[in-house]
Amino acid sequence: MDFAFEVKETDLLGRIGVLKVGGKVLETPCLFPVIHPVRQLIPPRTLESMGFHGLMTNSYIIHSRRREEALQKGLHRMLDFDGVLMTDSGGYQVLEYGDLELDYAQVAQFQADIGTELAVTLDRPTGFSKSESYAKGTMEYSLKNAILTLRDYGKRSIVWLGPVQGGTFHGLLRKSARSLIQAGFQFIALGSPVQIMQNYRFSELIGMIGATRRAMPYATPLHLFGAGHPLTMAISVALGCDTFDSASYIIFAREGRYMTERGVIRTETMKYLPCSCSVCSKTTAKELLELDQFEKTTALATHNLYVLRKEIEACKEAISEGRLWDLIREKGATHPRLHEAVIELAESTEILKGGTRLMKDKGLFVRDVLDLSRPEVVLTLQRLEGLTHRNTKTAILLCGDSAEPIAKTKSNRTAPKGVDTYRLHPVYGPYPIELEFAYPFSQTVQDEKGINGVTSKEGARRLRSMGYGRVIIVGKLAWTNGVRFPRNRLNRKDSSPSVPSS
Secondary structure (H helix, E strand, C coil): CCEEEEEEEEECCEEEEEEEECCEEEEECEEEEECCCCCCCCCHHHHHHCCCCEEEEEHHHHHHHCHHHHHHHCHHHHHCCCCEEEEECCHHHHHHHCCCCCCHHHHHHHHHHHCCCEEECCCCCCCCCCCHHHHHHHHHHHHHHHHHHHHHHCCCCCEEEEEECCCCCHHHHHHHHHHHHHHCCCEEEECCCHHHHHCCCHHHHHHHHHHHHHCCCCCCCEEECCCCCCCCHHHHHHCCCCEEEECHHHHHHHCCEEEECCEEEEHHHCCCCCCCCCCHHHCCHHHHHHCCHHHHHHHHHHHHHHHHHHHHHHHHHHHHHCCHHHHHHHHHCCCHHHHHHHHHHHCCHHHHHHHCCCCCCCCEEECCHHHHHCHHHHHHHHHHHHHCCCCCCEEEEECCCCCCCHHHCCCCCEECCCCEEEEEECCCEEEEHHHCCCCCCCCEEECCCCCCCCCHHHHHHHHHHCCCCEEEEECCCCCCCCEECCCCHHHCCCCCCCCCCC
16 A cells, blocks of 8 residues: 655754645644544544544454454444544454454454555553553564564554554663664654553653654654553654644543643533533533433543544644744643653753754743753754854854844944954853844743843853853943944844744
8 A cells, every 4th residue: 555754844953844644635643533443432524624634543452343344344434434544453443342262363354355545553551550561462462463564464464553553661662662763663652651641750751752652663654552642742743743632531431520721620520611612611610510321421532533523733833833842831831741751852962963954933932941951952052152253353243122123223333343253142152233123032032030040250151162262241232342243134223133944
């Protein structure tokens, strides 16, 4: 089957991409809602009308309950869905109920026969296990089945996803991912995050995704199993996850749990519905509780789907604007465990720099010391080291409080001849005055109470370390003689002179 993945926009390791599968197209990041092949509450056609053009279902349940119908009609006609279908091998059932009475060949043959586009090879999820020997066994079992499946069924009209197992043991995850890539898999899926997310162990989730992503080529898409929690979407996308599947929308609904951007709430404790979706805009919290079980579950499941879709779209918009880091910080403020995960993410700056653009159209926010680790700041400091060089023996360091660029002030500014002029930035330290309009110097907005900015003494010390014998520290209005700065279009009082970044 024809398969391609094209990256269109990036920020951190997050990307907006186009996934082409057998003539069908999906924009990523995207969520595959999991549907039950026997008792699905919301029809696939309704899911498609809500904006979900890919669905996931379980081939093992179909094999057990609707085998002949699926073989006769094909999966798309049986489910009445025209989009992209992904089938799981039954690995989650292994995690919940024990081993299945099927081998890799039976699972692969059935998935190929029913006409799914994306299929997961037979795996054994590690789950939340503290035993490395057990985790190694699940990884080796899953890897063996994946390689055998690709060898025997790789030429079928189907795209195989290679499942990465190994739980929280990063060495096993890296070995699994590398082995799958070497075997020829074009699409990788990270397994066993569900129990970790259920226990709000978000830092461990970040470690799992990071270890897997580091072992993969950048151009290979990564699927994250069971990742349907509104708190984890943004940070998972930032680490390079492109697709997700989840049944959380219906599981939470059956438990009377209402998704929000800040987490999940039990409906019996709610007085209001803080949402404007088609469900919440037509009812109240009290009326929702008064519905019978079927209607209440349907309404909650529909609402939860809209929240998950909103999270995915928010990630796309943040990538497009170059503000994915800001979205992650907003999410991190909603729960202490997620804040811990953001701190751990900040320690992965080196890998996050790969997809971060050097120029952006939006301002750059520095709220506190954690934002000093954001890739844009680190990249700017690294680039600044290569750009600054000494032309003379004397440097002037301008230390004004105003963030207004020199060239935009009303009065003419002059500087002495035969000196190099720098301006002190509280985040970046001294930088050549010629870079005032270069991103992100005049575009950075910092909370002066949230960070201890670079002082004039520290700025002067940095300049002396570059070889300047004399550093003159002045306020930016203290110049009296010397070369006049040229007046040009940057002095106009109208809209910002900064040109959009390419």
